[in-house]
Amino acid sequence: MPIRTYWLPLCFLLVSTALFGQTSPKAFNDATDAFMKAHVDDGRVDYGRLKKSGADLSALYKQAGNTTLSGASDAEKKAFYINAYNVAVINGVVQQYPLKSPLDQPGFFDKVKHRIAGQEMTLNQLEKDRLLNAFGDARVHFVVVCAAVSCPPLASFAYMPDKLDAQLDERARLALNDPSFTQVNRGQKKVNVSKIFDWYKSDFTKGGQSILGYINGFRREKIPNDYALGFYEYNWTLNGR
Template identity: 45%
Template sequence: MKKILIIALLMVGVKGTAQTANSFFETANTFFKTYISNGKVAYDKLHKNPEDLNKVIALAQAVNVTKNNVNTYQAFWINAYNLSVIKGIIDNYPTNSPLANAGFFDKVKHNIGGKNITLNDIEHKLLRAQFNDARFHFVLVCGAIGCPPLISEAYLPSTLNTQMDAQTKKALNGNFLMVNIKKKRVEASQIMEWYKEDFTMNGTTEIDFINTYRTEKIPANFKIKYFEYNWQLNKQ
């Protein structure tokens, strides 16, 4: 009888955790649809009325995900990162750049997913260190114009891989790269310089990675340079 009771309590706990995660994903999806347009954030609107932001952050605080369900884990922490960036901007608003606020990425703590962590912790410890996937760089949005654009929907466990592929393709077929045919040169975002090891895993080159997602392929003999990152705020 005692064993049955323990199993029942565990099942209730699992069900409750799943419901909390589902509520978070639904609320986050509504939030992004409401406040994100063409990759830009409605910071003025959120600063005047932060209730929706505070609501989704409160839900994120109560979510508990594990790597046992990889898609749920990754989708949660990608959304949590993007939401925490927005919260960090609103907490310092008005501001022209995330870098205008000391410790924005490496010192300021966020109460998310039962943890008290920095943005760098989410990106480098919970995601990059756990999974060898360079696509994270196209879905984690740091609040700057130089970042790949923020999408107007939440990343969901059921569609995560498709969404990550879509954002990577959008960036590598868009202004994340500038190709100069005459000079046989590709100019790429500094993200590809800062995290070169992520784009050259398993003996591949940066151009190999680019061509995996790019429609118009780049010749293997092209040289790569990097253009300066634009840290101006991604504001509507």
């Protein structure tokens, strides 16, 4: 996959941050977009290559910490925090690489702290406090990616405030129509879904909606309401390539 064409805008944004300290959410999102286009392919990340030559990742991760959200709109904050989560996860894996799973590092999600927009927080705090609790949008579960095979696939682009709603819908539809993510067995009248729906059930069942009802809201081919619902085991193997 060609990567050279993305380096110039990425380098410009990162150098600007180094020179002036604080950066805007737009600058960080643009730099993240260039990084994801260069390093993510079909939801997979070449962590080994980033470990050997990851200067742009290190600078991007620092940029997440230096971003100021003063005066930012809700959409700008939401897009920034989604992108910051994905960058922090990739950086966390690269720092400890080689790993077979993010769980190989104790406290990867709930103990290790990251500087995000000037504040120290764990990945769990970033996901729950800054995104899920702040915005109440279950589609977030399809765009923040925990570096595991069973996660929804990591996008090869950054999330942008001016098209965020469409991007969130797109990624939710992508996951929920993927037969490996939503496993429908019509012969047995059963559907097995990700443990995400079990762990975060309350996010998907607001207003009395069922998990199956939420899923069908994004499905091209609806799942009958009488199908039994199960949860397959989460595969925490690293989403590397």
